[in-house]
Amino acid sequence: MRAGEPSRTAYGAAMHRAMHQQLEGGRVFRDPLAWRILGTDYDEVVASGRYVDRKPLRIMIAVRHRFGEDRLAGAIERGTRQVVILGAGLDTFAYRNPFPDVACYEVDFPATGAWKQQQLAAAGIVEPSTLHRVGVDFEADDDLLARLVESGFDTGRPAFFLWLGVVPYLTPEAVRQTLRTIADISGSEVVFDYTNPADQLSEGGRLARERFSARVGRAGEPMVATFDTAELHDLLGRLGFNQIVDLDRDVIRTRFLGLPSDGESGGAHVLSAVVR
Incomplete structure (x- = not known):
């Protein structure tokens, strides 16, 4: 992040979500607000010569949102009524939220949150009464829970944390600290x-x-944290998480894309874990 500027990777991720609606018809993940919140259209993007040819990244972004919102729906069915979107960027769940009794907390770098409000206003997207905005710098502010509580979050009730497109840009210690915070909220x-x-x-x-890495580094948001899968699962277990579901490249290919297994498992993962 550059001081005082919104996240450029947040914009890129939002653009890939929108392009997925156009190029794959939202086959993996449907987001009817994806183009509106961007304030642009498909023809403009094609004319710019960007985003069209980045299908693997586009599909991965669609898959992580599909998996995340599928897990979220299951948590809500089990009674969870608090959703925390960490590093919200231009995520649109809070504005599509079909559950009137579910509170949404959007946590982000203050400059990115302010930019998002401008995008919403320009698009005419109404902010629901269930939305709470929380400004946090994950690297500098280690009291995420206090910021949430100030905004009405109830630490005595379980919550669902959606944390997409953020972990690779944080230091490993910032990732561990955020996981420790979540692990303190039973049933989350x-x-x-x-x-x-x-x-x-x-x-x-x-x-x-x-x-x-070179592309995002030039944008001022270098990739920092990587994790060995076994070591990450061990960390989650020691912090108090269980029921870990970890989708690697090969599972994503077979489960979401209907492609045959190619036996190559390394690379990007999307993971869910529950606090005991």
Whole structure:
């Protein structure tokens, strides 16, 4: 993040969600507000020459939202009535939320939150009464829970934490601290995505990672945290999480895309875990 500026990777992720609606017809994840919140249209993006040819990244972003909102629906069915969207960016769930008794807390860097409000106002998207905005810098502000409580969050009730497109840009310690905070709220669930270290990738995977890392690094948001899958699962267990569901590249191919297994599991993952 650059001081005083909204997240550029948040904009890129939102653009890929919107492009998925156009290029794949929202087959993996449907978001009827994806284009409106951006304030642009498909023809403008095509004319810019960007985003169209990045299908693997676009599909991964669609999959992580589909998986996250599927898990969220299950948590709400079980009685959860608090949703915390960490690093909300231009996420639109709070404005599509079909559950009138579910409170949504959007947590983000203050500059990104202010930019989002401008985008919403320009698009004429109404902010629901169930929405609460929480300004937090994950690296500098280690009291996420206090910021949430100030906004009305109830620590005595379970919550669902949706944390997408954020972990790779934080330091490992910031990731661990946020997980510790979530682990203190009994019965809660978190969904987040992460990446394996480069030495665990295929040659093609390493080249793709290098290109993407260079691109986001130029935008001022370098990739920082990577996790070995077994070590991450061990960390989650020690913090008090269980019921871990971890989708790797191969599972994503077979479960969401209907493609045959190619046996290549390393790279990007999306994971859910429940607090005991």
